[in-house]
Amino acid sequence: MTSVDAVQRLRAAGLRVTNQRVQVLTALDRLPHPDVDSIAGAVRDELGSVSTQAVYDVLRAFDEAGLVRRIEPAGHSARFEPRVGDNHHHLICRGCGRIEDVDCAQGEAPCLHPVDAAGFVVEVAEVNYWGLCPSCATADPR
Amino acid sequence: MTSVDAVQRLRAAGLRVTNQRVQVLTALDRLPHPDVDSIAGAVRDELGSVSTQAVYDVLRAFDEAGLVRRIEPAGHSARFEPRVGDNHHHLICRGCGRIEDVDCAQGEAPCLHPVDAAGFVVEVAEVNYWGLCPSCATADPR
DNA sequence: AGTGTTTTCTTGACTGATTCCAGATTAGCT
DNA sequence: AGCTAATCTGGAATCAGTCAAGAAAACACT
Numbered sequence: 001m002t003s004v005d006a007v008q009r010l011r012a013a014g015l016r017v018t019n020q021r022v023q024v025l026t027a028l029d030r031l032p033h034p035d036v037d038s039i040a041g042a043v044r045d046e047l048g049s050v051s052t053q054a055v056y057d058v059l060r061a062f063d064e065a066g067l068v069r070r071i072e073p074a075g076h077s078a079r080f081e082p083r084v085g086d087n088h089h090h091l092i093c094r095g096c097g098r099i100e101d102v103d104c105a106q107g108e109a110p111c112l113h114p115v116d117a118a119g120f121v122v123e124v125a126e127v128n129y130w131g132l133c134p135s136c137a138t139a140d141p142r
Numbered sequence: 143m144t145s146v147d148a149v150q151r152l153r154a155a156g157l158r159v160t161n162q163r164v165q166v167l168t169a170l171d172r173l174p175h176p177d178v179d180s181i182a183g184a185v186r187d188e189l190g191s192v193s194t195q196a197v198y199d200v201l202r203a204f205d206e207a208g209l210v211r212r213i214e215p216a217g218h219s220a221r222f223e224p225r226v227g228d229n230h231h232h233l234i235c236r237g238c239g240r241i242e243d244v245d246c247a248q249g250e251a252p253c254l255h256p257v258d259a260a261g262f263v264v265e266v267a268e269v270n271y272w273g274l275c276p277s278c279a280t281a282d283p284r
Numbered sequence: 285a286g287t288g289t290t291t292t293c294t295t296g297a298c299t300g301a302t303t304c305c306a307g308a309t310t311a312g313c314t
Numbered sequence: 315a316g317c318t319a320a321t322c323t324g325g326a327a328t329c330a331g332t333c334a335a336g337a338a339a340a341c342a343c344t
Contacts, residue, residue, distance in 0.1 A: 056330095075214065078330085094265075103258070118244070119275065119279075120271065120279075122271045137261075163321090195322070219302090289343105295337100297332105299331085299333090300332100301331105304328085306324095306325100307324095310322085312318095
């Protein structure tokens with residue numbers, strides 16, 4: 001909760017510490033798989049205003065520094081999560097777009113290996129489980 | 143190659159048969175994981191012209207009818223493939239965007255099951271292997 | 285604390301993919 | 315041949331994300 005923690009993480013990642021960055025990082029800790037808009041909204045609640053650009057820039061910097069992971073489910077805009085480095089996977093609701101984390105069954109990345117990699121150097125296996133979340137499943141029977 | 147085949151597949155799927163649709167379908171058979179633009183280009187080569195709209199509409203109709211599968215790798219626009227119903231997976235080159243099919247190791251969809259589905263009704267598991275294709279791997283060593 | 289350099293933030297314009305809409309056209313049934 | 319619903323055209327609009335130039339702020343060094 002304290003932003004001291006966020007400041008330390010920023011420095012540890014070799015990034016400059018700005019109000020915007022601290023707020024983006026704490027928003028990421030607080031919100032579940034937010035998109036750019038939700039993050040911008042959360043930061044505006046704290047700071048009064050931020051340009052959307054700044055949020056994009058900050059998120060890119062975080063992504064490159066390995067502080068966050070960017071996920072882009074088909075048909076949705078980009079989401080971000082601070083959980084990083086454990087190559088976990090996602091459950092995605094095709095009804096409401098809700099996303100939940102799923103631990104990876106096997107060890108380290110790429111936790112899965114293709115049968116025939118066709119000469120590719122495979123770095124990570126991204127696994128998305130598509131289905132319906134509990135509330136969408138009961139709402140839309142089929 | 144013959145469009146007779148395409149016509150039959152369209153009818154079998156309960157779709158109206160139009161020149162545009164036949165050409166889109168044969169283009170899909172011919173091109174490897176094309177995007178909307180490549181498909182539109184291929185169709186224009188055959189018919190002289192098509193509106194981009196028509197291509198989008200046709201692809202949506204095909205997708206809904208289960209004739210094609212739509213794939214949307216993060217950071218790329220939508221690609222389409224006529225191989226359907228076998229829940230195979232993809233190798234994606236993060237250098238050039240090239241996509242290759244990979245057979246699924248296990249049986250039918252969802253070939254993988256999450257450890258803890260958090261109450262979700264899981265329908266399919268989408269697996270994307272990210273890495274470098276043979277030519278990008280040699281071009282960019284790291 | 286004061287200054288300078290570099291990075292970050294703001295503002296505003298812009299692109300590319302995709303969708304929406306209204307009207308013209310055409311496939312498939314009678 | 316004629317009807318009707320589905321499809322196609324053209325054009326405008328939307329949405330996510332990027333680009334670019336200048337203002338502001340962070341860090342490093344006195």
